[in-house]
Amino acid sequence: MDFQTDVILESPVHPVTEGDQVTLRYKHQNPSLVSKVDFYKDGGLLQNLTSGEMIISAVSKSHEGLYSCGYSDGEESPESWLLVRVVPSFLQRRLLFGLLVASPYMLATILLAMIHLQRQAKSPAEDQPDYDDVGEDPETSPPPVAGPS
Secondary structure (H helix, E strand, O other): OOOOOOEEEEOOOOOEEOOOOEEEEEEEOOHHHOOOEEEEEOOEEEEEEOOOEEEEOOOOHHHOEEEEEEEOOOOEOOOEEEOEEOOOOHHHHHHHHHHHHHHHHHHHHHHHHHHHHHHHOOOHHHHOOOOOOHHHOOOOOOOOOOOOO
């Protein structure tokens, strides 16, 4: 690929935020030679302008891609990647914050409910005292009978 060209597409180097205005500019060493400029996105012709400047008033994720420019019967610039960053809306940020705050409480509630249900599911025999040895219990057994001495 040969990058020695008289044509340059001036575009944002860093990602742009969705909704921002973006300007793509055609630059040529000898601008008087060029009357109409073609702007391309992903290899397809977008616009043919006389100003040498293409403005996207409110950029969106659909504008992301490889851009280039050139004049009708001449050179074309190297491609330049336009990256669009989507920033969550206020509602999305608030919902995310709410989930992050509420999730430990929800998890603790679920764990406590599971422990409670597990204890309730035990068989009744496990919860009742063993009455097989009632006579040997010191609290319920009669006092020993003293025999003749």
